[in-house]
Amino acid sequence: MSEPFLQVRGAVKRFGGLTAVNDVSFDVRRGEIVSIIGPNGAGKTTLFNLLTGQLKPTAGDVSLNGQVINALPPERRARLGLGRTFQIAKPLLTLTALENAMVGSFLHHSRLHDAEAKAHQMLIEVGLDRRAHVRAAQLTLSERRRLEVARALALEPSLMLLDEVMAGLNQSEVQDSIDLFRRLNGAGLTFLIIEHNLKVVRAFSERVIVIDRGAKIAEGTAEQILTNPEVVTAYLGRRRG
Template sequence: MTSESFLSVENATRRFAGLVAVDTVTFRVERGEILSMIGPNGAGKTTMFNLITGQLSLSGGAIVFGGEQIGKLPPHVRAQRGMGRTFQIAKPFIGLTTRENVMVGAFRRNRRFTDAFDRANAVLAEVGLEARADASASELTLSERRRLEIARALALSPELILLDEVMAGLNATEVTEVIDLIQRLNDRGMTFLVIEHNLKVVRAVSRRVIVLDHGVKIAEGTATEVLSDPKVVKAYLGKRAE
């Protein structure tokens, strides 16, 4: 683990009573990269995200972000430090408009209403939702809700975004559009940690991949190396891989 790593996760562990959901996991995310985290259902991926962003506390280990130990900081402070995320199940404020949902995040760094309003409009244009700015969030399609999740994270002006299955349920065209958005943001310097089940997407966006299985990191490397690793194939396919 290098001190220069943008995000360093060191022996992260999370226990729930007798269950070890994340077991001494260590990895790093370098500034400006897109790192994918993959694994079968129940592997501990979302738990790992919750440890990084503060929704859950560590049972052991450490998390260092931008050179600072953040393992004991609450989620809103981690957001102020430059960390944004989406959630596996999109839960917008359905009583607010699309723009108002984004403004909630924008107020974190823009105290004046007009500044938050302008920031929200800019973010909505970035993700292709400007035409739906005044629509109620309850009226958005699944694809639009996924984009809104990204927009709410972007409104924080983060340096790192954690995307939790943001492609789930999208058709091929919609997936391509989200990939293009991620790559565009990455080209401008945004760093991403991505949970993704679509392995074609993983190959398309990530030069480096880590694999969790039953809370343990079982592989790390390029997408080609990892997806051809017998341990990874077995984790995904079980007895059919033997």
């Protein structure tokens, strides 16, 4: 196995008296697809924000490629190769789909038409090229999701963090997304995803980490995790239906 690419060691995040993330450690190796699951309010999004730089850990370390990045703001992490999506997609509404993707591709292509070419390529990748010149405000929910993925891909990241990127998509859209991520993964991109949809988790991820009440309660392959009775009670038992 190769060197851990993303490393989380004893990460803690407290908000006043509330401990949202409690001593979580895990690794993501290059080329892997890892999912984080857990019931609502388990601290997944807080953990995710510690990785993106939206929040800084109260204790513990987050390192990328051996470099501790606890204090780095989101933009510096993006430049280190960390692409992300937002749980609620954040398209740049008055810009066209192409321009949205260009905002990403400008990171590594300073010339206008190079950035455009790269952005266009990313739109093709996510199947939005026919909507390239439509303003993001006119796009449907699933198109906005894909646009966000395109913008993140245009950064040419080495690790993609996806926050419930499948929520609200229909069956075939979910399948399209899974195919897209598999293809990208085949080309060497590492994925860390937060996902509610257990079918997606089973179909897609190599390794699953389960978070409950801020702590990691299990880790293993999708099969191991989804048949683990402890996980099932923690995860499904409190979902009330």
